[in-house]
Amino acid sequence: MSFLSFLAAETTKAAPAAAAHAPAAAAAESHGPVGDIISLFGSFGVDGPHLLVQLINFAILAFILHRFAIKPALGQMEERNRLIEKGLADAQAATQRLAEAQKAADAKLNAASDEAAKILADARNAAKAAVEAAKAEATAAQTEVIAKAKAAIEADRVKMLAEVRGEVSRLVVETAAKVLEQNLDDAQRGRLNEAAVKQLAR
Amino acid sequence: MSAASVRAEAKRLLALSLEGGAVSSERVGAVLAALAKSRSAHQLRPLLRAYLTHIRRELARGEARIEHAGPLAAADADAIAAHFTKALGRPVRPVARRNDALLAGFRVRVGDDVTDLSASLRLANLAKSLS
Numbered sequence: 001m002s003f004l005s006f007l008a009a010e011t012t013k014a015a016p017a018a019a020a021h022a023p024a025a026a027a028a029e030s031h032g033p034v035g036d037i038i039s040l041f042g043s044f045g046v047d048g049p050h051l052l053v054q055l056i057n058f059a060i061l062a063f064i065l066h067r068f069a070i071k072p073a074l075g076q077m078e079e080r081n082r083l084i085e086k087g088l089a090d091a092q093a094a095t096q097r098l099a100e101a102q103k104a105a106d107a108k109l110n111a112a113s114d115e116a117a118k119i120l121a122d123a124r125n126a127a128k129a130a131v132e133a134a135k136a137e138a139t140a141a142q143t144e145v146i147a148k149a150k151a152a153i154e155a156d157r158v159k160m161l162a163e164v165r166g167e168v169s170r171l172v173v174e175t176a177a178k179v180l181e182q183n184l185d186d187a188q189r190g191r192l193n194e195a196a197v198k199q200l201a202r
Numbered sequence: 203m204s205a206a207s208v209r210a211e212a213k214r215l216l217a218l219s220l221e222g223g224a225v226s227s228e229r230v231g232a233v234l235a236a237l238a239k240s241r242s243a244h245q246l247r248p249l250l251r252a253y254l255t256h257i258r259r260e261l262a263r264g265e266a267r268i269e270h271a272g273p274l275a276a277a278d279a280d281a282i283a284a285h286f287t288k289a290l291g292r293p294v295r296p297v298a299r300r301n302d303a304l305l306a307g308f309r310v311r312v313g314d315d316v317t318d319l320s321a322s323l324r325l326a327n328l329a330k331s332l333s
Binding site: 162173 | 281332
């Protein structure tokens, strides 16, 4: 910076001197086309030493800017770009992984849902089958109990009828025997014996 | 002697005791006398027991045991015996006994055969058919 200040100061100092010497130089060099061009530049205030100094000054400034400002800035920008690209790539990969994970989770969820539905359906079918089996078993048992009860009732009825019939028969026979025993006299019995003998002879 | 040989011997003695198809008391006496002479006491006891059983059975086969309710004429008893004599082909004599439990009619037993023409049997059959 001190160098630049010094260069500016020297340029400022040299400018009036150059302006004072310019007509003389122009007069001295105003011969031929080159002299014309120089005089033309001179008429615009451009002189060689001054331009050279400015070029050097600009080159130094450009070098300094490139070395200490532009290059680090470009490096930082490249680094930042690289980081941004890396972040973007990571984000994309993360998004892809997230999508894959989401897809896998959805697939697992669907599979689990299907499995759950299948288990539920199986359980329902098993429960239904068990209920049907129990119902059929209960019906069969009920039918068997009813049949046994009917058979027992019928057997009791038949037995009772047989007992009643036997009892009635016994009473009838006993009564008939008593009647015969009381009412038959010897004469009647003798006649019956004769009839039996005749029956035996036949 | 075994039981089988005793039965066979008793049967042979029974055949010797028959005269005209009926048991003869004379022949039975002769058989017993011969047995007493020929057999020892311990051989004689089972043989005599079997012989007695055969004699009783044979006598029963020759008797018509008539159980009757009320009076039974002798002619009717003889008619019954004649019927069985003819049917069985051997002489059968009547042995009558009154049994009013028969109510009416009679029951005849000849050996193991029973012929029942009593009112009590008919009532029993009636009761059986009703029950």
